[in-house]
Amino acid sequence: MSEWKKVKIGDICKIVKGTTGIASAEPGEYPLVVTAEERKTCSTYQFDCEAVCIPLVSSSGHGKKSLKNVHYQNGKFALGTILCAVIPNNPQELDACYLHQYLQFYKDIVLVPLMKGAANVSLSMKDIATVEFPLPPIERQRELSNLFVSLQEKQKELSAEYEKQTDYAKLLRQNILQQAIEGKLTADWRNQNPVQKGNPDYDAEALFEQIQKGEVSPSLQPASQFSATPSPRGKAPKTPENSREFFEEKLDSERKRTNNARSKSLAPITEEEKPFEIPAGWKWVRLGEIGNWASGATPSKSELTYYVNGTIPWLRTGDLNDNVISSLPITITEKALNECSLRLNPIDSVLIAMYGATIGKVGILKTQATTNQACCACIPYQSNFSQYLFYLLIALREYFKEKSWGAAQPNISKEIIIKTPFALPPLKEQEEIVSIVETLLAKVTELENQIQDRKSLSDKLIFGIIKENLEG
Incomplete structure (x- = not known):
């Protein structure tokens, strides 16, 4: 050159x-x-x-x-x-x-x-x-042009192949989750751990009966990450919104509402609603029967007292990406919580997006948080259920998309969510399913990373060839 x-x-x-x-x-x-x-x-x-x-x-x-x-x-x-x-x-x-x-x-x-x-x-x-x-020279220009065109055609072919491989990895991920919620991943485990009638660890019927009794799940207990703030001398104690007592009061209110919600019965599941045959020891139930579901609200942005110096995490659906949520960029005040139809969701609540491009995206809270109205949060009635529910909702994403309505922005509602039937496994089998799923999905992630690495390498090689020919 x-x-x-x-x-x-x-x-x-x-x-x-x-x-x-x-x-x-x-x-x-x-x-x-x-x-x-x-x-x-x-x-x-x-x-x-x-x-x-x-x-x-x-x-x-x-x-x-x-x-x-x-x-x-x-x-x-x-x-x-x-x-x-x-x-x-x-x-x-x-x-x-x-x-x-x-x-x-x-x-x-x-x-x-x-x-x-x-x-x-x-x-x-x-x-x-x-x-x-x-x-x-003009002949060299034409040679270079032909070379670049052929390289770009090859790059398109490789990109198409990498896209096909990426789609296959996504399909593999979905198939793993589908087999998990149908009990196909734990067939060997069930052979070694037969149904024990009356034991919720090995009998979903007994587990469901326990859920219906209304026992408070340990997962609803407040975390110890907040410390109490002493009141000024001579004044009535006020519970500051960043204290443990504040969160205990709010979570106790949610526990009471959660227990009251159990009494609201849902229609029995018909045979037509059952998409597959469940294994022995499992039970068909509805999502609304295993937890208390509620959406949130968006405090008015014009009311600064709802946001300034706020300490209560507030989640938008854009924060959901099939992930664990430990912190959030936006916080609100106690005034917003009390005045804006918001619910304080405890740690291990499972969230799902209901509107637009993020519909079906999920997350698990590892900090107490409120949400906007486009997100539905579930407080599970039973402890140790959050992780299984997390993977269950991902597996049901296409089902929810099919149930959505609206041309410009597809939506699902809380009613659609709570009426959705699913196969409930016993507690110990839930734990085994989660363990197997996480192992298999880790391998899929490794595969996806390898695909991306190969694509990056081929792009760099083609880039290098073109650059060398242009610059000499």
């Missing part, structure tokens, strides 16, 4: 702005080049040549500099008004394909830094004209 002269785009190309309104264009026989990779069509054309088409606006929208695609187009085509065409003055001196490959490869170095604007970030044709690039 050191032997190749550098030239400016404006010196050997003409730059012409597109004239076709993308939204108003009448579909037709000619390609319409837009900012996206896929072409639209138009009934008229503006150009009949080879050209490099460069977007004049940021791909990321408001306030960010970025270009996702630089396009190559030949023949008769229309061009959107937010793009420009860079056309070589002499095709025997500059190959348009070569220029396209160069600008696409180096766009983040030579084009993106030229973008300007605080809100509406744009790229001017005047600045494009100043961009320098190496100009090898």
